[in-house]
Amino acid sequence: MLAAVVKERGKLEVTDVPIRSPNNDELLVKVRKASICYRDLLQLEGYYPRMKYPVILGHEMVGEVVKAGSMTNFTPGDRVVSLLYAPDMTCDKCKLGFENYCRNKLGYSEELDGFFSEYATISAKSAVRVPTNLTDELAVITPCVTAMIYRGVKRSSPNVKDSTVLVTGAAGGVGIHAVQLLKALGARVIAQVRSEEKARVVKRFSDLVVVGEKYAEQIKKEDVTLIVDTVGVQTFFENVKAISAGGSILQVGNLDPSSSAPIRFGSLILKDIKFVGNASVTSADVRETMELEASGKITPIIGEEVPLANVKEGLNSLHEPSRVGKILVTP
Numbered sequence: 013m014l015a016a017v018v019k020e021r022g023k024l025e026v027t028d029v030p031i032r033s034p035n036n037d038e039l040l041v042k043v044r045k046a047s048i049c050y051r052d053l054l055q056l057e058g059y060y061p062r063m064k065y066p067v068i069l070g071h072e073m074v075g076e077v078v079k080a081g082s083m084t085n086f087t088p089g090d091r092v093v094s095l096l097y098a099p100d101m102t103c104d105k106c107k108l109g110f111e112n113y114c115r116n117k118l119g120y121s122e123e124l125d126g127f128f129s130e131y132a133t134i135s136a137k138s139a140v141r142v143p144t145n146l147t148d149e150l151a152v153i154t155p156c157v158t159a160m161i162y163r164g165v166k167r168s169s170p171n172v173k174d175s176t177v178l179v180t181g182a183a184g185g186v187g188i189h190a191v192q193l194l195k196a197l198g199a200r201v202i203a204q205v206r207s208e209e210k211a212r213v214v215k216r217f218s219d220l221v222v223v224g225e226k227y228a229e230q231i232k233k234e235d236v237t238l239i240v241d242t243v244g245v246q247t248f249f250e251n252v253k254a255i256s257a258g259g260s261i262l263q264v265g266n267l268d269p270s271s272s273a274p275i276r277f278g279s280l281i282l283k284d285i286k287f288v289g290n291a292s293v294t295s296a297d298v299r300e301t302m303e304l305e306a307s308g309k310i311t312p313i314i315g316e317e318v319p320l321a322n323v324k325e326g327l328n329s330l331h332e333p334s335r336v337g338k339i340l341v342t343p
Contacts, residue, residue, distance in 0.1 A: 013031050013129055014130050014320055014321065016069050016324075017068055018066060021058040022058070026320065032125075032133045036083040037084060038081045038135055038136060039081065040079040040131060040132075041139075042078050042131055043075045043343045045073065045152045046128055047152045047338055047339070048323070048326045048329075048341060049156055050185075050267060052069055064122070068129050070120075071096045071120045071126050072096075074151040076089065077089065080136070086139060091141065092140060093154055094139055095293065095295060096119060097114070097117040097292065098137060098138045099137055100114055103116055120134070128320060130320070143306050151302070157190075158189050159300075159302075160264060160293050161186070161194075162304070163293045163294070165194070165197065165262065172197050172238060176200045176235055177199045177201050178203075178227075178231065179201060180242055181242035182210075182218065182242075183203075183214050183337075185313075186265065188217065188313045190240050190264075203215070203222070205222075206225070206333075208223055209334060210336055217311075225250065227250060227254060228254040232254075237256055238261075239262065241263050243267055245268060257284055262289075263289045313336065314339075315329075315335050318341055320341055326341060
Protein backbone atom coordinates (compact mmCIF):
# COMPACT_ATOMS: atom_id res chain seq x y z
CA MET A 13 0.00 0.00 0.00
CA LEU A 14 1.02 3.64 -0.43
CA ALA A 15 1.94 5.50 2.76
CA ALA A 16 3.68 8.69 3.90
CA VAL A 17 6.55 7.46 6.07
CA VAL A 18 8.78 9.55 8.31
CA LYS A 19 12.16 7.88 7.89
CA GLU A 20 13.94 10.16 10.34
CA ARG A 21 13.51 13.65 11.72
CA GLY A 22 12.52 15.96 8.85
CA LYS A 23 12.53 13.23 6.19
CA LEU A 24 9.13 12.23 4.77
CA GLU A 25 8.75 9.79 1.88
CA VAL A 26 5.62 8.58 0.12
CA THR A 27 6.39 4.95 -0.59
CA ASP A 28 5.00 1.42 -0.72
CA VAL A 29 4.84 -0.48 2.57
CA PRO A 30 3.26 -3.82 3.55
CA ILE A 31 -0.26 -3.96 4.96
CA ARG A 32 -0.12 -5.33 8.51
CA SER A 33 -2.76 -7.91 9.36
CA PRO A 34 -4.72 -7.08 12.53
CA ASN A 35 -4.27 -8.99 15.76
CA ASN A 36 -7.31 -10.32 17.64
CA ASP A 37 -7.92 -6.94 19.31
CA GLU A 38 -7.28 -4.82 16.23
CA LEU A 39 -9.01 -3.63 13.06
CA LEU A 40 -7.76 -3.30 9.52
CA VAL A 41 -9.34 -0.14 8.14
CA LYS A 42 -9.45 1.17 4.58
CA VAL A 43 -8.78 4.89 4.96
CA ARG A 44 -11.47 6.98 3.27
CA LYS A 45 -10.19 10.40 4.32
CA ALA A 46 -7.28 11.62 6.42
CA SER A 47 -6.72 15.14 7.65
CA ILE A 48 -3.60 17.27 7.93
CA CYS A 49 -2.91 18.99 11.24
CA TYR A 50 -0.25 21.48 12.31
CA ARG A 51 0.92 18.79 14.72
CA ASP A 52 2.12 16.82 11.67
CA LEU A 53 4.60 19.60 10.91
CA LEU A 54 5.74 19.73 14.53
CA GLN A 55 6.29 15.98 14.49
CA LEU A 56 8.42 16.27 11.37
CA GLU A 57 10.43 18.98 13.11
CA GLY A 58 11.15 16.67 16.03
CA TYR A 59 8.97 18.18 18.77
CA TYR A 60 7.47 14.79 19.70
CA PRO A 61 10.23 12.87 21.51
CA ARG A 62 8.25 9.61 21.71
CA MET A 63 8.17 9.34 17.93
CA LYS A 64 9.80 6.21 16.58
CA TYR A 65 11.30 5.85 13.13
CA PRO A 66 10.26 4.83 10.60
CA VAL A 67 6.60 5.64 11.24
CA ILE A 68 3.60 6.51 9.08
CA LEU A 69 2.55 10.11 9.66
CA GLY A 70 -1.01 11.32 10.33
CA HIS A 71 -3.39 11.03 13.29
CA GLU A 72 -6.80 11.97 11.85
CA MET A 73 -8.80 9.58 9.68
CA VAL A 74 -12.17 8.10 8.89
CA GLY A 75 -12.30 4.69 7.30
CA GLU A 76 -14.15 1.46 6.72
CA VAL A 77 -13.37 -1.74 8.58
CA VAL A 78 -12.27 -4.47 6.15
CA LYS A 79 -11.10 -7.00 8.71
CA ALA A 80 -11.91 -7.21 12.43
CA GLY A 81 -10.05 -9.21 15.05
CA SER A 82 -12.00 -11.94 16.81
CA MET A 83 -11.90 -10.13 20.17
CA THR A 84 -13.51 -6.92 18.86
CA ASN A 85 -17.16 -5.90 18.56
CA PHE A 86 -16.72 -4.43 15.07
CA THR A 87 -17.57 -5.99 11.72
CA PRO A 88 -16.43 -5.38 8.16
CA GLY A 89 -18.29 -2.43 6.68
CA ASP A 90 -18.39 -0.42 9.91
CA ARG A 91 -17.31 3.18 9.37
CA VAL A 92 -15.01 4.36 12.14
CA VAL A 93 -12.74 7.13 13.32
CA SER A 94 -9.86 6.65 15.72
CA LEU A 95 -8.72 8.43 18.82
CA LEU A 96 -5.23 9.91 18.52
CA TYR A 97 -3.88 7.12 20.71
CA ALA A 98 -4.45 3.49 21.67
CA PRO A 99 -5.35 3.08 25.38
CA ASP A 100 -4.96 -0.18 27.27
CA MET A 101 -8.36 0.21 29.03
CA THR A 102 -6.99 -1.60 32.08
CA CYS A 103 -5.14 1.09 34.05
CA ASP A 104 -6.77 3.13 36.82
CA LYS A 105 -7.29 6.17 34.55
CA CYS A 106 -9.02 4.11 31.88
CA LYS A 107 -11.30 2.45 34.42
CA LEU A 108 -12.45 5.90 35.54
CA GLY A 109 -13.36 6.82 31.94
CA PHE A 110 -10.27 8.94 31.36
CA GLU A 111 -8.55 6.81 28.74
CA ASN A 112 -6.95 9.95 27.31
CA TYR A 113 -4.80 9.92 30.47
CA CYS A 114 -4.00 6.20 30.11
CA ARG A 115 -0.69 5.43 31.75
CA ASN A 116 0.29 3.04 28.95
CA LYS A 117 -1.25 4.64 25.87
CA LEU A 118 0.57 4.61 22.54
CA GLY A 119 0.17 7.47 20.10
CA TYR A 120 -0.64 7.09 16.43
CA SER A 121 2.12 8.52 14.25
CA GLU A 122 4.36 8.38 17.33
CA GLU A 123 4.91 4.85 18.66
CA LEU A 124 2.26 3.45 16.28
CA ASP A 125 1.86 3.94 12.55
CA GLY A 126 -0.50 6.75 11.64
CA PHE A 127 -3.04 7.29 8.90
CA PHE A 128 -1.49 8.91 5.81
CA SER A 129 -1.87 5.56 4.07
CA GLU A 130 -4.32 3.49 2.06
CA TYR A 131 -4.96 1.16 4.99
CA ALA A 132 -4.44 1.48 8.74
CA THR A 133 -4.25 -1.18 11.44
CA ILE A 134 -5.65 0.24 14.66
CA SER A 135 -6.55 -0.90 18.14
CA ALA A 136 -10.27 -1.60 18.48
CA LYS A 137 -10.03 0.27 21.80
CA SER A 138 -9.37 3.50 19.92
CA ALA A 139 -12.12 3.05 17.32
CA VAL A 140 -15.46 4.88 17.45
CA ARG A 141 -18.33 4.13 15.07
CA VAL A 142 -19.51 6.98 12.86
CA PRO A 143 -23.27 7.69 12.60
CA THR A 144 -24.69 7.04 9.14
CA ASN A 145 -25.82 10.67 8.73
CA LEU A 146 -22.35 12.13 9.34
CA THR A 147 -20.19 12.90 6.30
CA ASP A 148 -16.62 11.70 6.02
CA GLU A 149 -15.49 15.31 5.89
CA LEU A 150 -17.01 16.04 9.29
CA ALA A 151 -16.19 12.68 10.86
CA VAL A 152 -12.48 12.89 10.02
CA ILE A 153 -12.00 16.14 11.96
CA THR A 154 -14.00 15.10 15.01
CA PRO A 155 -11.46 13.42 17.35
CA CYS A 156 -8.68 16.01 16.91
CA VAL A 157 -10.74 19.16 16.32
CA THR A 158 -14.40 19.40 17.27
CA ALA A 159 -14.38 16.80 20.07
CA MET A 160 -11.14 18.27 21.42
CA ILE A 161 -12.76 21.71 21.60
CA TYR A 162 -15.91 20.17 23.07
CA ARG A 163 -13.98 18.49 25.88
CA GLY A 164 -11.90 21.61 26.50
CA VAL A 165 -15.01 23.75 26.83
CA LYS A 166 -16.55 21.26 29.27
CA ARG A 167 -13.41 21.42 31.41
CA SER A 168 -12.88 25.19 31.30
CA SER A 169 -16.35 26.73 31.09
CA PRO A 170 -19.07 24.05 31.20
CA ASN A 171 -22.03 26.34 30.47
CA VAL A 172 -21.34 28.71 27.57
CA LYS A 173 -24.96 29.21 26.55
CA ASP A 174 -25.64 32.95 26.14
CA SER A 175 -22.01 33.72 27.11
CA THR A 176 -19.57 35.67 24.94
CA VAL A 177 -16.63 33.59 23.72
CA LEU A 178 -13.59 34.71 21.75
CA VAL A 179 -11.86 32.32 19.33
CA THR A 180 -8.38 33.32 18.17
CA GLY A 181 -7.02 32.11 14.85
CA ALA A 182 -10.63 31.63 13.86
CA ALA A 183 -9.97 30.97 10.16
CA GLY A 184 -7.67 27.99 10.75
CA GLY A 185 -8.60 24.34 10.62
CA VAL A 186 -9.29 24.26 14.36
CA GLY A 187 -10.55 27.81 14.79
CA ILE A 188 -13.28 27.88 12.17
CA HIS A 189 -14.80 24.69 13.56
CA ALA A 190 -14.41 25.91 17.16
CA VAL A 191 -16.53 28.93 16.21
CA GLN A 192 -19.27 26.68 14.87
CA LEU A 193 -19.17 24.26 17.79
CA LEU A 194 -19.49 27.11 20.29
CA LYS A 195 -22.41 28.55 18.33
CA ALA A 196 -24.04 25.10 18.43
CA LEU A 197 -23.61 25.16 22.22
CA GLY A 198 -25.47 28.47 22.38
CA ALA A 199 -22.60 30.91 22.81
CA ARG A 200 -22.20 34.36 21.25
CA VAL A 201 -18.91 34.06 19.38
CA ILE A 202 -16.31 36.68 18.51
CA ALA A 203 -13.85 35.47 15.87
CA GLN A 204 -10.32 36.90 15.66
CA VAL A 205 -8.48 36.69 12.35
CA ARG A 206 -5.43 38.31 10.80
CA SER A 207 -6.85 39.62 7.50
CA GLU A 208 -9.97 41.11 5.97
CA GLU A 209 -9.95 38.29 3.42
CA LYS A 210 -10.34 35.70 6.18
CA ALA A 211 -12.87 37.89 7.98
CA ARG A 212 -15.19 37.69 4.98
CA VAL A 213 -15.29 33.90 5.33
CA VAL A 214 -15.50 33.65 9.11
CA LYS A 215 -18.27 36.22 9.53
CA ARG A 216 -20.70 33.66 8.07
CA PHE A 217 -20.34 31.62 11.26
CA SER A 218 -19.64 34.15 14.03
CA ASP A 219 -21.49 37.03 15.67
CA LEU A 220 -18.59 39.46 15.43
CA VAL A 221 -15.19 39.45 13.72
CA VAL A 222 -12.12 41.37 14.85
CA VAL A 223 -9.11 41.73 12.57
CA GLY A 224 -5.50 42.08 13.65
CA GLU A 225 -3.21 41.12 16.50
CA LYS A 226 -4.30 43.93 18.88
CA TYR A 227 -7.84 42.76 19.43
CA ALA A 228 -8.23 43.35 23.18
CA GLU A 229 -8.82 47.06 22.64
CA GLN A 230 -11.41 46.34 19.96
CA ILE A 231 -13.53 44.22 22.30
CA LYS A 232 -12.87 45.98 25.60
CA LYS A 233 -16.60 46.61 26.12
CA GLU A 234 -17.43 42.93 25.66
CA ASP A 235 -17.87 40.57 28.62
CA VAL A 236 -15.67 37.76 27.31
CA THR A 237 -15.99 34.84 29.73
CA LEU A 238 -14.07 32.28 27.67
CA ILE A 239 -11.25 32.51 25.15
CA VAL A 240 -10.46 29.50 22.96
CA ASP A 241 -6.91 30.10 21.80
CA THR A 242 -5.73 28.14 18.76
CA VAL A 243 -2.48 30.09 18.28
CA GLY A 244 -0.14 30.00 21.28
CA VAL A 245 2.50 32.32 22.67
CA GLN A 246 1.79 35.06 20.13
CA THR A 247 -1.69 35.70 21.55
CA PHE A 248 -1.08 34.98 25.25
CA PHE A 249 -0.73 38.53 26.57
CA GLU A 250 -3.54 39.87 24.38
CA ASN A 251 -5.80 37.13 25.74
CA VAL A 252 -5.01 38.09 29.34
CA LYS A 253 -6.04 41.64 28.47
CA ALA A 254 -9.19 40.59 26.64
CA ILE A 255 -10.64 38.10 29.13
CA SER A 256 -13.13 39.36 31.70
CA ALA A 257 -12.50 38.93 35.41
CA GLY A 258 -13.38 35.41 36.45
CA GLY A 259 -13.09 34.13 32.89
CA SER A 260 -11.29 31.14 31.44
CA ILE A 261 -8.67 30.74 28.73
CA LEU A 262 -8.71 27.40 26.92
CA GLN A 263 -5.33 26.79 25.29
CA VAL A 264 -5.43 24.35 22.40
CA GLY A 265 -2.88 25.88 20.01
CA ASN A 266 0.90 26.02 20.16
CA LEU A 267 2.14 26.94 16.70
CA ASP A 268 5.69 27.68 17.83
CA PRO A 269 6.87 25.30 20.59
CA SER A 270 10.34 26.86 20.47
CA SER A 271 9.08 30.14 21.98
CA SER A 272 7.78 30.85 25.48
CA ALA A 273 5.92 33.61 27.29
CA PRO A 274 6.92 34.97 30.72
CA ILE A 275 3.75 34.68 32.80
CA ARG A 276 2.73 37.71 34.81
CA PHE A 277 1.04 36.06 37.73
CA GLY A 278 -0.39 39.33 38.96
CA SER A 279 -2.74 39.58 35.98
CA LEU A 280 -3.87 35.98 36.34
CA ILE A 281 -4.45 36.34 40.07
CA LEU A 282 -6.09 39.77 40.14
CA LYS A 283 -8.43 38.94 37.27
CA ASP A 284 -9.15 35.48 38.75
CA ILE A 285 -8.38 33.79 35.42
CA LYS A 286 -8.67 30.04 34.92
CA PHE A 287 -6.11 28.70 32.42
CA VAL A 288 -6.81 25.27 30.94
CA GLY A 289 -4.81 23.29 28.40
CA ASN A 290 -6.45 20.56 26.36
CA ALA A 291 -5.07 18.21 23.73
CA SER A 292 -6.90 14.89 23.74
CA VAL A 293 -10.33 13.33 24.09
CA THR A 294 -12.09 10.16 25.19
CA SER A 295 -14.33 7.97 23.07
CA ALA A 296 -17.30 9.37 25.02
CA ASP A 297 -16.30 12.91 23.99
CA VAL A 298 -16.21 11.80 20.35
CA ARG A 299 -19.65 10.18 20.53
CA GLU A 300 -21.19 13.21 22.27
CA THR A 301 -19.67 15.57 19.72
CA MET A 302 -20.94 13.44 16.84
CA GLU A 303 -24.46 13.67 18.28
CA LEU A 304 -24.12 17.46 18.22
CA GLU A 305 -22.70 17.40 14.69
CA ALA A 306 -25.56 15.21 13.50
CA SER A 307 -27.92 18.12 14.22
CA GLY A 308 -26.50 19.87 11.15
CA LYS A 309 -25.15 22.88 13.04
CA ILE A 310 -21.51 22.34 12.07
CA THR A 311 -20.29 22.51 8.48
CA PRO A 312 -16.84 21.10 7.66
CA ILE A 313 -14.76 23.83 6.03
CA ILE A 314 -12.29 22.18 3.70
CA GLY A 315 -9.72 24.54 2.24
CA GLU A 316 -7.95 21.93 0.12
CA GLU A 317 -7.94 18.24 -0.64
CA VAL A 318 -4.86 16.44 -1.92
CA PRO A 319 -4.20 12.87 -3.02
CA LEU A 320 -1.98 10.80 -0.75
CA ALA A 321 0.84 10.93 -3.29
CA ASN A 322 0.88 14.74 -2.87
CA VAL A 323 0.70 14.85 0.93
CA LYS A 324 3.88 16.94 1.07
CA GLU A 325 2.11 19.68 -0.90
CA GLY A 326 -0.73 19.55 1.60
CA LEU A 327 1.69 19.96 4.49
CA ASN A 328 3.31 22.94 2.77
CA SER A 329 -0.13 24.52 2.36
CA LEU A 330 -0.35 24.90 6.15
CA HIS A 331 2.05 27.83 5.76
CA GLU A 332 -0.15 29.64 3.22
CA PRO A 333 -1.35 32.88 4.89
CA SER A 334 -4.61 32.86 2.92
CA ARG A 335 -5.57 29.31 3.91
CA VAL A 336 -8.95 28.81 5.55
CA GLY A 337 -10.20 25.54 7.07
CA LYS A 338 -8.79 22.02 7.03
CA ILE A 339 -6.68 20.20 4.46
CA LEU A 340 -7.77 16.64 3.68
CA VAL A 341 -5.88 13.71 2.19
CA THR A 342 -7.58 11.16 -0.05
CA PRO A 343 -5.78 7.81 -0.46
